[in-house]
Amino acid sequence: MSSSCGRNVVVTLFGESHGPGVGCVIDGFPAGFTPDMDAVAAFMARRAPGKAPGSTPRAEADLPRILSGMHDGRTTGAPITALIENINTRSGDYSDLVRKPRPGHADYTLHVKTGGANDPRGGGHSSGRVTAGLCFAGALAIQYLAAKEVAIKSRITAIAGSAVSCKTDKYGLDEAARAAIDAARRDGDSVGGVVECVIEGLPAGLGDPMFDGVENRIASIVFGIPAVKGVEFGSGFAGSALRGSVNNDPFIFNDLGGVRTRTNNHGGALGGITSGMPVVFRVAIKPTPSISIPQDTVDIQTGKCCRIEIKGRHDACIVPRARPVVEAAAALAALDLLLDP
Numbered sequence: 366m367s368s369s370c371g372r373n374v375v376v377t378l379f380g381e382s383h384g385p386g387v388g389c390v391i392d393g394f395p396a397g398f399t400p401d402m403d404a405v406a407a408f409m410a411r412r413a414p415g416k417a418p419g420s421t422p423r424a425e426a427d428l429p430r431i432l433s434g435m436h437d438g439r440t441t442g443a444p445i446t447a448l449i450e451n452i453n454t455r456s457g458d459y460s461d462l463v464r465k466p467r468p469g470h471a472d473y474t475l476h477v478k479t480g481g482a483n484d485p486r487g488g489g490h491s492s493g494r495v496t497a498g499l500c501f502a503g504a505l506a507i508q509y510l511a512a513k514e515v516a517i518k519s520r521i522t523a524i525a526g527s528a529v530s531c532k533t534d535k536y537g538l539d540e541a542a543r544a545a546i547d548a549a550r551r552d553g554d555s556v557g558g559v560v561e562c563v564i565e566g567l568p569a570g571l572g573d574p575m576f577d578g579v580e581n582r583i584a585s586i587v588f589g590i591p592a593v594k595g596v597e598f599g600s601g602f603a604g605s606a607l608r609g610s611v612n613n614d615p616f617i618f619n620d621l622g623g624v625r626t627r628t629n630n631h632g633g634a635l636g637g638i639t640s641g642m643p644v645v646f647r648v649a650i651k652p653t654p655s656i657s658i659p660q661d662t663v664d665i666q667t668g669k670c671c672r673i674e675i676k677g678r679h680d681a682c683i684v685p686r687a688r689p690v691v692e693a694a695a696a697l698a699a700l701d702l703l704l705d706p
């Protein structure tokens with residue numbers, strides 16, 4: 366089981382939700398870069414629990430401790446290791462999960478895969494908490510890309526199946542989205558949503574046809590984010606309902622003589638290769654699996670059907686916290702593509 370992504374900048378995530386900590390090792394990050402660590406902390410705070418509406422009350426500062434790969438504030442080119450300690454764990458909440466897997470979570474499949482050797486506390490290595498390490502690596506990548514005039518932007522486009530308007534709060538939610546999350550929380554339930562991400566400034570010609578395309582390389586990291594169940598590029602599934610004459614993006618020259626397209630239904634990738642237009646993709650994030658409503662499950666020790674009531678602390682909606690994780694994944698894929706030989 367590998368928890369590494371990327372080929373030029375290889376990021377390995379480590380840690381478990383209720384172990385001593387989580388983090389990442391970044392191998393191949395360019396030497397001589399001076400990250401703004403306050404900006405790194407601010408980025409990671411967007412993912413940290415206990416802030417966004419519907420977020421788990423599990424409060425963690427999520428401040429990374431750099432163990433290697435930086436000297437005098439600069440990257441050295443050696444592997445960068447960041448450790449984020451777990452300081453607010455309550456493993457007792459999860460004692461039942463060893464025998465009664467939570468519907469929608471990875472408890473059952475991990476148990477099968479590892480022959481029961483997995484850490485079941487809070488989802489272990491499959492917990493959303495492990496994405497803190499991805500956010501640290503992504504924060505460095507975002508800053509490195511910004512210096513190369515590549516920008517990563519995102520917004521929440523839907524919550525609980527309803528479109529989110531442009532009048533949003535600092536978490537990217539509008540009034541209706543907040544109300545949907547509050548209603549789910551009151552019911553002991555959860556809701557999901559969609560995050561749209563745009564990578565601006567990538568030159569044309571990155572990526573390869575077939576299996577090493579831009580879409581493949583972005584999707585392979587984005588699908589590593591727990592709770593991501595769909596990724597679409599450009600007009601995506603909606604585009605499949607259009608005529609070619611509508612879905613095609615006519616080529617034009619811009620004022621500087623560069624080739625552009627008038628529309629961007631292709632989402633910045635044609636034949637797996639960047640076109641020079643913004644790379645646009647949307648990510649479907651499912652409702653948080655851990656809900657307090659009693660659910661059917663099985664007791665794998667007794668071999669009997671049973672009910673489960675999940676008592677731990679969980680987000681009624683993880684979409685606002687998953688949004689920076691999507692940005693981090695996009696930044697790491699974009700950096701990896703830019704560093705292709």
Ligand SMILES: Cc1cc2nc3c(=O)[nH]c(=O)nc-3n(C[C@H](O)[C@H](O)[C@H](O)COP(=O)(O)O)c2cc1C
Binds near residue numbers: 679
């Ligand atoms: C930032 C973030 C936080 C998450 N928090 C929770 C949580 O509090 N409770 C929960 O059941 N799942 C949470 N998840 C989702 C689960 O980890 C995920 O659904 C589970 O590992 C199963 O994987 P899958 O949904 O990709 O199949 C979170 C995911 C992310 C990205």
